[in-house]
Amino acid sequence: xxxxxxxxxxxxxxxxxxxxxxxxxxxxxxxxxxxxxxxxxxxxxxxxxxxxxxxxxxxxxxxxxxxxxxxxxxxxxxxxxxxxxxxxxxxxxxxxxxxxxxxxxxxxxxxxxxxxxxxxxxxxxxxxxxxxxxxxxxxxxxxxxxxxxxxxxxxxxxxxxxxxxxxxxxxxxxxxxxxxxxxxxxxxxxxxxxxxxxxxxxxxxxxxxxxxxxxxxxxxxxxxxxxxxxxxxxxxxxxxxxxxxxxxxxxxxxxxxxxxxxxxxxxxxxxxxxxxxxxxxxxxxxxxxxxxxxxxxxxxxxxxxxxxxxxxxxxxxxxxxxxxxxxxxxxxxxxxxxxxxxxxxxxxxxxxxxxxxxxxxxxxxxxxxxxxxxxxxxxxxxxxxxxxxxxxxxxxxxxxxxxxxxxxxxxxxxxxxxxxxxxxxxxxxxxxxxxxxxxxxxxxxxxxxxxxxxxxxxxxxxxxx
Amino acid sequence: xxxxxxxxxxxxxxxxxxxxxxxxxxxxxxxxxxxxxxxxxxxxxxxxxxxxxxxxxxxxxxxxxxxxxxxxxxxxxxxxxxxxxxxxxxxxxxxxxxxxxxxxxxxxxxxxxxxxxxxxxxxxxxxxxxxxxxxxxxxxxxxxxxxxxxxxxxxxxxxxxxxxxxxxxxxxxxxxxxxxxxxxxxxxxxxxxxxxxxxxxxxxxxxxxxxxxxxxxxxxxxxxx
Numbered sequence: 001x002x003x004x005x006x007x008x009x010x011x012x013x014x015x016x017x018x019x020x021x022x023x024x025x026x027x028x029x030x031x032x033x034x035x036x037x038x039x040x041x042x043x044x045x046x047x048x049x050x051x052x053x054x055x056x057x058x059x060x061x062x063x064x065x066x067x068x069x070x071x072x073x074x075x076x077x078x079x080x081x082x083x084x085x086x087x088x089x090x091x092x093x094x095x096x097x098x099x100x101x102x103x104x105x106x107x108x109x110x111x112x113x114x115x116x117x118x119x120x121x122x123x124x125x126x127x128x129x130x131x132x133x134x135x136x137x138x139x140x141x142x143x144x145x146x147x148x149x150x151x152x153x154x155x156x157x158x159x160x161x162x163x164x165x166x167x168x169x170x171x172x173x174x175x176x177x178x179x180x181x182x183x184x185x186x187x188x189x190x191x192x193x194x195x196x197x198x199x200x201x202x203x204x205x206x207x208x209x210x211x212x213x214x215x216x217x218x219x220x221x222x223x224x225x226x227x228x229x230x231x232x233x234x235x236x237x238x239x240x241x242x243x244x245x246x247x248x249x250x251x252x253x254x255x256x257x258x259x260x261x262x263x264x265x266x267x268x269x270x271x272x273x274x275x276x277x278x279x280x281x282x283x284x285x286x287x288x289x290x291x292x293x294x295x296x297x298x299x300x301x302x303x304x305x306x307x308x309x310x311x312x313x314x315x316x317x318x319x320x321x322x323x324x325x326x327x328x329x330x331x332x333x334x335x336x337x338x339x340x341x342x343x344x345x346x347x348x349x350x351x352x353x354x355x356x357x358x359x360x361x362x363x364x365x366x367x368x369x370x371x372x373x374x375x376x377x378x379x380x381x382x383x384x385x386x387x388x389x390x391x392x393x394x395x396x397x398x399x400x401x402x403x404x405x406x407x408x409x410x411x412x413x414x415x416x417x418x419x420x421x422x423x424x425x426x427x428x429x430x431x432x433x434x435x436x437x438x439x440x441x442x443x444x445x446x447x448x449x450x451x452x453x454x455x456x457x458x459x460x461x462x463x464x465x
Numbered sequence: 466x467x468x469x470x471x472x473x474x475x476x477x478x479x480x481x482x483x484x485x486x487x488x489x490x491x492x493x494x495x496x497x498x499x500x501x502x503x504x505x506x507x508x509x510x511x512x513x514x515x516x517x518x519x520x521x522x523x524x525x526x527x528x529x530x531x532x533x534x535x536x537x538x539x540x541x542x543x544x545x546x547x548x549x550x551x552x553x554x555x556x557x558x559x560x561x562x563x564x565x566x567x568x569x570x571x572x573x574x575x576x577x578x579x580x581x582x583x584x585x586x587x588x589x590x591x592x593x594x595x596x597x598x599x600x601x602x603x604x605x606x607x608x609x610x611x612x613x614x615x616x617x618x619x620x621x622x623x624x625x626x627x628x629x630x631x632x633x634x635x636x637x638x639x640x641x642x643x644x645x646x647x648x649x650x651x652x653x654x655x656x657x658x659x660x661x662x663x664x665x666x667x668x669x670x671x672x673x674x675x676x677x678x679x680x681x682x683x684x685x686x687x688x689x690x
Contacts, residue, residue: 347584349538349562356566356577364567368550368560380550385564398671399555401524402546418671439671445640446520447672463546464672465524 001218003103003113003155006142007124008132009080011037012073012097015129017066017240025064025240028053036068064240070096075236080127081227083259086266087123088116091227092139098146100139100224117153136160138218144171144190164216165191174212181205190216233263233271233326242281242318246310249278249319253306256324257299264329270295271326274302283317290358294350295330301351308358353385374425375433376403376461397421398439400449400462407459410450414440420452439464480654495529495668502649502658503634506530510610511633512603512617516624516650519545521640525669526647527591527618532557534588537615540581541565542574542592571596575606582617583609591618597625603632642674 009015013027014037024042026035033053045060057063073096081091081099090102103116110116124131134150136142137157141164148167154160167190169179182205187193193201193213202210214220237252253276264271273291280286290309296302347355356365367385371378380403383389398418419438426432435451442448449462473479491505500506507513507530517523531539539562541548548565564581568574574592581587598619606617619632635650644665649658666673 347586349584349586352538352581352584352586353564355580356564360566360568360573360577364569366565366567368548368553368563368565370550370554370560380547382565386561388561399549399551401549401552402520402544403549404546417674441674444518444521445642446518447522448520462549463520465520465522465545 001137003107004136004139004142005101005103005117005120005153006094006134006136006139006146007099007101008143008146009073009077009097009099009129010132011039011130012076013037013066013068014039016072016076017238023064024060024062025066026056027066027068028056030067072236072238073097079235080129082229083127084120084123085227085229087119090224092224093227094143098143100142102224103135113153113155134163136164138216139222139224140173140212140216141218143173144216147171165189165194169193172212172216174209178205178209231267232329233260234323235259236321236323238321239319242320244315244318246313246315249310249322250303250307252322253324254299254303256322257302260302260324260326261297261299264297264326267329268332269329270297270332271302272328272330273326274306275325275327276306277323277325278315278319279321279323280315280317281320286313286316288313291362292351292354294348294354295332296351296354297332305354305358308355311359312361349386374423375431376423376437378426378431398464400447401465402463403449404461404463407451407461410448410458410460412442412444414442414448414450416440416450417447423451437461492530492533494526496526496663496665498661498663499526499647502647502661503652504655507616508633508653510614510616511653512606512610512619514619514621514630514632514635515638516621516636517638518622518640521638522645522665522669522672523620523638524591525665525672526638526645526663528556529668530616531589531591531618535559535562537588538562538564538581538586540577540587540590542578542581542590543568543594544591545593575602578617579605579609581613582606582615583613585613585615587613587615589616589618591620593620595622595625598630599626600628600631603630607631607633644669644673 011027014025017025022041024045024047025039026042026047027037028034029036035047035049035051035053035056038047038049042060042063045063047056047059047063053065077093077095077097077099081093084091084099084101088101088106090105092100094100103113106116107113110119132146132149132151133153134142134145134148135153135155136145137160141160144167145160145163148171150163169182169188169190172179172190174182182193194217198210198213201213211220215222235256237256239252243249260271271292272295273289276288276290278286278288288309290302290305292301292305296305353365365385366382367387369381369383369389371381373379416438417440420436422436424434434454437449437451440448440450447464448460449464450458450460452458470479490509491503491507492509493500493506494503515523515527535558539558541563544565548563550560553563554560566574566577568577571594574594578590578592581590610617629651632651634652637648637650639646641662643662645663646660647663648660651657666675
């Protein structure tokens with residue numbers, strides 16, 4: 001029979017919240033107004049699960065209350081599954097706060113069950129969340145034991161059955177009505193149910209109960225859908241308090257970046273750009289994207305880049321949560337450095353460009369390339385830096401070092417030294433050029449590139465610096 | 466007494482005029498007259514201030530110095546126009562290793578320059594700065610250029626400060642028919658110079674005027690225009 005492991009996260013949303021740990025915090029179901037999760041501080045104040053919001057507030061005036069959000073837990077559960085996928089293969093979701101793991105197949109990779117659990121446990125502790133766990137010979141059995149807080153990993157069938165038998169029927173997956181019916185005939189524990197012949201139970205309580213018992217004992221097949229991790233990184237962090245200072249965003253960001261680093265490192269990938277979505281209070285979300293030319297994986301480098309980008313960021317409203325997404329993952333191409341080139345700096349050229357672009361903006365940092373066009377204003381084009389281009393042949397005619405963004409009317413006395421060079425081009429689009437270019441020297445000794453239009457107007461277009 | 470001098474020398478508190486700098490710390494500028502005046506060329510790393518009008522040939526003077534190393538980057542910060550790719554390619558610069566930065570203000574310009582200098586990924590940073598500079602800003606650039614083994618060229622129309630800046634070399638350039646008239650205002654480990662001519666006729670024949678002998682009468686050309 002297959003052995004299953006079930007992980008139950010009793011306070012997943014509470015663990016997902018980012019914030020001060022020294023305050024009593026409770027998560028309240030907004031429909032029933034009952035407390036569904038609370039932290040240690042709240043328990044110390046006498047608050048219990050299932051307590052109404054009114055009595056909880058009466059017990060502790062400083063209680064921080066948050067509404068329960070199933071979506072948040074589901075998202076976190078996906079993150080956990082993704083994280084666990086690194087050490088174990090078959091993971092299935094039990095929404096909103098449980099994971100079912102198939103153990104049997106993994107035991108061929110690990111020497112023993114205890115060793116397997118050790119690896120899994122050390123992996124889980126890095127996430128810093130509370131969890132209950134249990135083994136079972138069927139998914140339902142493992143789930144039942146974990147939710148009951150069995151917290152023991154073993155493959156001892158008798159012990160597991162014993163533990164299972166002593167649980168109350170209210171703990172099972174059965175509906176309230178069915179449990180109520182069973183109570184009426186005096187069945188209160190799982191053991192009571194298992195002792196009865198299945199045929200009789202089926203006759204009295206219907207086939208669904210029989211199917212459930214079959215699945216619980218592992219006699220019936222229980223189909224399970226497994227999780228397949230996506231090949232991109234996306235994580236959400238909910239902030240426990242609103243942040244209106246960009247500087248303070250660094251802490252939660254670093255936390256995500258460290259996860260990103262592990263994510264990328266394990267896949268031997270680099271992220272080219274990150275998208276940070278800031279969820280604002282009463283405002284539409286703000287999206288910031290950060291690029292790193294050739295890709296980067298290190299948390300501190302990403303933090304430095306985001307620090308530079310954030311310098312020019314103005315928050316429209318306080319931030320309540322943020323998501324970091326890395327969509328474009330590239331292979332880890334290690335930059336080749338020539339050993340004989342002498343001393344090299346500690347920042348590579350692509351890192352330098354990424355830093356400059358992060359601070360100044362992408363349009364402020366450019367490379368240049370030659371464009372196959374005769375018109376001077378189109379023959380040099382800006383392009384993304386550090387990109388190799390096919391070198392088109394340059395003109396043998398002397399060209400100025402700087403071109404003015406727009407030709408300026410010639411307003412000084414010059415003497416023509418060279419020329420003319422007629423450029424007549426661009427009849428195919430609306431930027432037609434018909435000019436005679438001359439190299440001229442002004443009276444102050446400046447060398448200018450001037451042109452005369454067909455209307456005999458003179459303009460300065462370039463500087464021979 | 467000798468011992469004292471030795472101690473002071475070891476602490477680099479005494480500078481002796483006879484002590485010649487090893488030539489490896491200087492790199493030829495590509496113009497022999499300027500090399501001679503600068504004791505071998507521009508320093509390997511440091512801040513070089515060029516006070517010059519735009520378009521009299523100041524970049525042409527620096528061109529041989531900035532084209533030497535094609536493995537590292539050449540950075541233009543706040544150039545006075547669009548850098549012409551044809552001119553750079555014509556001078557033998559690999560366009561892939563050229564980065565042009567258009568900062569919003571001088572603060573950002575200095576920040577970019579410092580980052581580029583200390584990265585070690587750039588060999589030269591050309592910056593056009595037409596605003597006041599502070600002493601500490603130059604100091605920072607200097608330290609950065611030493612760290613990254615790179616050179617900072619500051620091209621400015623004139624000096625905007627009353628105090629002298631701690632640059633390694635300060636050079637004034639004025640236009641001249643055969644090239645440039647230059648004056649070294651200041652340099653480390655050396656004296657300022659008088660005005661001297663830099664002849665650019667062989668390097669840039671089309672951008673200099675040939676001195677015509679008095680006794681030659683030009684054949685009349687068709688008038689242009």
